[in-house]
Amino acid sequence: MIEVFLVVFPVFLVVGAGYAAVSFNLFKNDYADALMKFTQNFAIPCLLFNAIAGLDLSAVFKPALLGSFYTGSAVCFILSTLGARYLFQRRSGEAVAIGFCALFANSVLLGFPIVERAFGTDALGPITAIVSIHAPFCYLLGITAMEFARADGRALPDTIKVVTKAMFSNALMIGLLLGFFVNLTGLWLPQGIRDATEMMARAALPAALFGLGAVLVRYGIAPNIGETAMILFLRLVIHPSIALILASRVFNLSTEVTQVVVLTAAMSPGINTYVFANMYDRGKATAASGVLLGTGAAVVSVTIWLVILRAL
Structure with a gap:
């Protein structure tokens, strides 16, 4: 258990360093925003x-x-949406925003570094496949559900048009699309370009982790802790459990791929859950609380899942 915890601990230590730096005024909030823009718009796309x-x-x-x-x-999106609607008596639009919190995992900022530390660079292949459609899948599902749930929004075709344009002008999507283009065409790249993108890529994960901790300072804890607990139970327990059963028992994936799928599924809610809630001005407090508490809870849950996976 201690050996496994030591794999996870440095990742969250960097997140904690970013949180502490802003909390003690050693690193300004503006710097945190700039650092996150660097990682999300340049380093992580590389x-x-x-x-x-x-x-x-x-x-x-x-x-x-x-x-x-x-x-x-x-499944977690549906269960969280229904739970928010009927268990916590939220309005339909708010329920969808809360459901999105259980849908969107922090697969990039936390998933990549934890998977790499736990299983090595060879494990980045399966998680990259997951990440490549993560944002399109989650946003398409969330936005479609939201537009059906609320009566005061723009027409669904117009919303899909706006969101599609936004997704494909996103730096992460551009990085993925360029990668697919080079892969499928066999395009030769000069050594200098390959070295430059590799340098940027090496800076991505530590900078992103520090920046994640820095921006978490501004998020508070929602007064309705029950909703947050529901989200985290679905996000940290139910999703990886379903992934483990399907990967190992239904689809008979290799142990190496199963480990990556399950560990990625065990990540806490990503910052995009707050972005989605803010976009529709619904469930923002719960989304912020889920990001903050989920990141802290993942220290324990990811360690436990690593123990389970290594027992495979």
Whole structure:
């Protein structure tokens, strides 16, 4: 248990360092925003580009792999939405925003560094396959549900048009698309370009983790802790449990791929859950609380899941 915890602890120590730096006024909030923009708009796109460009697509883009992960995502979204609507008596739009918190895992800022530390760089192939459709899948599902749930929004076709444009102008999506282009066309890149993107990629994860901790300072804890507890139970327990059953028992994936799928499914809610709630001005306090408390709770839950996975 201690050996496994030592794999996870440095990741959360960097997150905690960012949180402490802002809390004690050693690092300004404006700097945190700038650091997150650097990682999300430049460094992480380079990381994703490199991972996709050199990936054996036929080996990792398999329906069984994606099905093992995204079936659990969808189930948690439905359960969280229904729980918020009927258990906590939330309005329909608020329920969808809370459901999104259980849908969107922090697969990039936490998933990548934890998977790499736990299983090595070879494990980045399966998680890259998951991440490559994560935002499109989650946003398409969340936005469609939200537009059906609320009566005061714009027409669904107009919303889909706006969101599609926003997604494909997103730096992460551009990095992924360029990686796919290089991979599928076999385009030769000069050594200088490959070295430059590799340098940027190496800066991505530590900078993103520090920045994540720094921005978490501004989030508070929602007064209705029951909703947050429901989200975290679905996000940290139910989703990885479903992924484990499907990957190992239904689809018979290899132990190595199963470990990556389950550990990625065990990540806490990502910051995009707050972005989604803020976009619709619904469930913002619960989303912020889920990000903050979920990141802290993941220290324990990810360690436990690593123990379970290593027992496989």
